[in-house]
Amino acid sequence: MTDAATARARFRRMAAMRAFDEACLEALRRKAIHGELHVGLGQEAIGAGMAESLRPEDAVVSTHRNHFHGLAKGVDRRALLAEICEREAGLCRGRGGHMHPFDPATNFSATGIVGASIPVALGYAHAFRLRGEAAVAVGVTGDGGSHTGGFHEALVMAGAANLPMVVLVENNALAISVQFDDVSPTETVSERAAAYSALGLHVDGTDVDAVAETFARAMDHARSGGGPVIVEATCHRFRGHFEGDPEGYRSKEERQRVRDNFDPLRLYRHRLAAAGVGEAEADAILAEEKSAMKALLAEVLEMPLPDPAGAMLYRFVEEARA
Amino acid sequence: MSAVAERANDRLAMPLPATIAEAIALEMERDDTILCLGEDIGRAGGVFGTTTGLQERFGSARVVDTPIAEMGFAGMGVGLAQAGMRPLVEIMFVDFIGVCLEQVYNAAAKIPYMSGGRQRMPMVFKTAGGCIGSAAQHSQCLWGLFAHLPGMKVVAPCNPHDHKGLMAAALRSDDPVVFIEHKALLLRKGRDFRHHPDVPDGAYTLPLGEAAVVREGSDVTLATLSASVEHALAAAEELAGEGVSVEVIDLRSVVPLDADTVAASAGRTGRLLVVDEDYLSFGLSAELSLRVIDRLGLSGLRQVERLALPDVPIPAALSLEKAVVPGPELIADRLRQMAKGV
Ligand SMILES: Cc1ncc(C[n+]2csc(CCOP(=O)(O)OP(=O)(O)O)c2C)c(N)n1
Ligand SMILES: [Mg+2]
Numbered sequence: 001m002t003d004a005a006t007a008r009a010r011f012r013r014m015a016a017m018r019a020f021d022e023a024c025l026e027a028l029r030r031k032a033i034h035g036e037l038h039v040g041l042g043q044e045a046i047g048a049g050m051a052e053s054l055r056p057e058d059a060v061v062s063t064h065r066n067h068f069h070g071l072a073k074g075v076d077r078r079a080l081l082a083e084i085c086e087r088e089a090g091l092c093r094g095r096g097g098h099m100h101p102f103d104p105a106t107n108f109s110a111t112g113i114v115g116a117s118i119p120v121a122l123g124y125a126h127a128f129r130l131r132g133e134a135a136v137a138v139g140v141t142g143d144g145g146s147h148t149g150g151f152h153e154a155l156v157m158a159g160a161a162n163l164p165m166v167v168l169v170e171n172n173a174l175a176i177s178v179q180f181d182d183v184s185p186t187e188t189v190s191e192r193a194a195a196y197s198a199l200g201l202h203v204d205g206t207d208v209d210a211v212a213e214t215f216a217r218a219m220d221h222a223r224s225g226g227g228p229v230i231v232e233a234t235c236h237r238f239r240g241h242f243e244g245d246p247e248g249y250r251s252k253e254e255r256q257r258v259r260d261n262f263d264p265l266r267l268y269r270h271r272l273a274a275a276g277v278g279e280a281e282a283d284a285i286l287a288e289e290k291s292a293m294k295a296l297l298a299e300v301l302e303m304p305l306p307d308p309a310g311a312m313l314y315r316f317v318e319e320a321r322a
Numbered sequence: 323m324s325a326v327a328e329r330a331n332d333r334l335a336m337p338l339p340a341t342i343a344e345a346i347a348l349e350m351e352r353d354d355t356i357l358c359l360g361e362d363i364g365r366a367g368g369v370f371g372t373t374t375g376l377q378e379r380f381g382s383a384r385v386v387d388t389p390i391a392e393m394g395f396a397g398m399g400v401g402l403a404q405a406g407m408r409p410l411v412e413i414m415f416v417d418f419i420g421v422c423l424e425q426v427y428n429a430a431a432k433i434p435y436m437s438g439g440r441q442r443m444p445m446v447f448k449t450a451g452g453c454i455g456s457a458a459q460h461s462q463c464l465w466g467l468f469a470h471l472p473g474m475k476v477v478a479p480c481n482p483h484d485h486k487g488l489m490a491a492a493l494r495s496d497d498p499v500v501f502i503e504h505k506a507l508l509l510r511k512g513r514d515f516r517h518h519p520d521v522p523d524g525a526y527t528l529p530l531g532e533a534a535v536v537r538e539g540s541d542v543t544l545a546t547l548s549a550s551v552e553h554a555l556a557a558a559e560e561l562a563g564e565g566v567s568v569e570v571i572d573l574r575s576v577v578p579l580d581a582d583t584v585a586a587s588a589g590r591t592g593r594l595l596v597v598d599e600d601y602l603s604f605g606l607s608a609e610l611s612l613r614v615i616d617r618l619g620l621s622g623l624r625q626v627e628r629l630a631l632p633d634v635p636i637p638a639a640l641s642l643e644k645a646v647v648p649g650p651e652l653i654a655d656r657l658r659q660m661a662k663g664v
Contacts, residue, residue: 100638
């Protein structure tokens with residue numbers, strides 16, 4: 001059974017992640033984000049579960065739905081939110097935006113191109129091996145990304161070289177409108193691990209305790225020389241693929257059913273209770289995280305946008321130095 | 323209201339994607355070798371709605387929802403074409419061509435030539451380009467890239483009428499055609515277009531490679547395509563109020579490139595501005611300028627200018643995006659400067 005301190009910490013992490021993406025939604029409503037926005041609401045247990053076993057020297061390469069992975073890796077949330085809100089003080093000076101956060105300080109990066117994350121993780125894994133470091137490279141993808149050539153090629157290479165790479169598949173069973181069952185040749189993604197001499201693990205991605213345990217096992221396996229691991233975490237996307245998605249492919253009732261039955265924060269309440277953390281304390285944690293993000297968003301919205309005069313900067317090192 | 327007026331009204335209320343879906347449906351009806359492959363094109367009808375209703379009508383074998391496996395289904399298109407079918411392959415955003423360019427430029431584009439003309443390649447790569455605020459990996463146009471690689475026709479229409487006619491022409495072409503829609507236009511309805519919102523009901527084709535003069539003028543010739551035509555028309559209207567008369571030409575395709583129409587106009591006005599939402603260097607703007615100079619001679623023009631995306635990835639921040647992506651204000655500014663010149 002999970003002890004009170006651990007349960008509390010896990011719940012707080014999930015609450016912080018939810019509050020972060022809710023702040024992003026608010027920023028969008030206030031027109032501080034003018035491009036596409038993909039939030040991870042409903043998938044908090046995965047980000048929160050992975051956070052515990054990520055070390056500073058590990059790397060995470062994420063996707064278009066990357067906020068929780070960045071927070072899990074320890075990216076500064078003020079800088080991340082400022083980047084999402086296109087500010088000069090953002091993580092990437094407002095150049096990258098929400099799909100393209102890069103933080104060399106924490107070894108965190110992402111891509112808006114589906115499947116393109118895993119080959120980059122492979123590169124980190126090779127570097128770690130080459131330098132004799134005990135670090136692990138985590139490549140994140142959705143179920144949709146698991147069908148790409150990049151996913152396959154990177155796992156072929158990682159498997160052949162027994163590299164310290166963990167591929168985390170957030171399987172929310174949807175790639176925009178396309179249902180996993182309609183296009184996958186296998187029932188799960190994790191069972192494909194055998195083809196790459198990798199370890200395949202499957203976990204309920206709405207259960208933060210299960211994710212934390214499974215992800216820790218995967219990281220230990222890769223860190224101790226066991227080779228690559230595929231961790232498939234099943235989950236549900238609470239909102240449209242992007243904000244503004246008309247969601248013609250699923251009914252309002254279906255979406256509501258998912259929200260009612262698979263909310264990882266609500267599902268965790270009984271574990272909190274079993275660990276001796278009461279409803280009032282849980283509510284207080286939610287409220288604290290919410291108000292912290294509210295304050296942070298207010299601060300970020302005061303920050304200036306990048307000066308148009310600098311639009312051409314940062315392509316080449318000379319420009320970055322100037 | 324008369325039936326004719328009512329019909330015209332329906333057309334004006336129709337989103338551009340519905341017109342594109344209609345064009346594809348009409349071709350699929352007349353030719354059962356046409357089939358469509360792509361992400362989200364079936365059940366969802368396309369992320370912008372450009373294939374709405376097609377799967378219900380033609381079934382899931384002819385309108386295939388693919389996994390995110392562009393290399394797989396782009397190459398599948400090549401094989402289908404070689405097997406006697408006429409595939410339309412949708413690459414959701416043109417930026418994603420990076421993961422499957424192999425099948426586009428090494429296979430589809432080259433096989434007709436490599437086979438000594440024995441193998442036809444009747445396929446359409448349908449995709450959406452252009453900037454609507456989604457930063458470096460989701461905002462590019464890239465028609466210059468396809469045009470640089472020999473063997474593909476490259477089309478980028480600007481209004482409902484042309485989308486319908488050029489889509490039909492692309493699907494009937496025996497050559498590979500890259501059909502690049504603009505995301506900002508896909509969000510519009512017929513009535514939002516300044517030019518040619520009217521669309522005939524039945525199937526029709528437009529020739530690939532014929533530019534259109536969309537506004538007549540005498541002081542400056544402005545050649546462009548896709549959404550920039552709308553921006554150019556807005557800028558031309560503004561300049562008209564300042565006494566500058568701008569002729570606006572919609573190129574409609576990059577390959578073939580109708581330099582004759584542009585040269586005929588620039589020969590009269592003496593000033594040419596090429597506006598391009600694609601990258602500046604090694605692209606459409608230089609190519610067209612030179613082809614016009616070839617036709618008119620070095621002394622045939624007083625001014626030749628280019629306004630394109632400077633060679634920089636498209637930034638996320640709106641303040642930066644506005645500074646680099648040619649919109650109506652940047653175009654009007656440049657026209658004003660040119661009119662002040664010799
Ligand atoms: C190579 C490529 N193809 C298509 C897209 C468009 N696209 C963006 S996200 C997405 C769906 C991704 O599904 P999944 O990997 O399951 O992630 P989820 O959105 O469910 O988190 C698609 C098709 C893209 N960004 N890159
Ligand atoms: Mg998914």
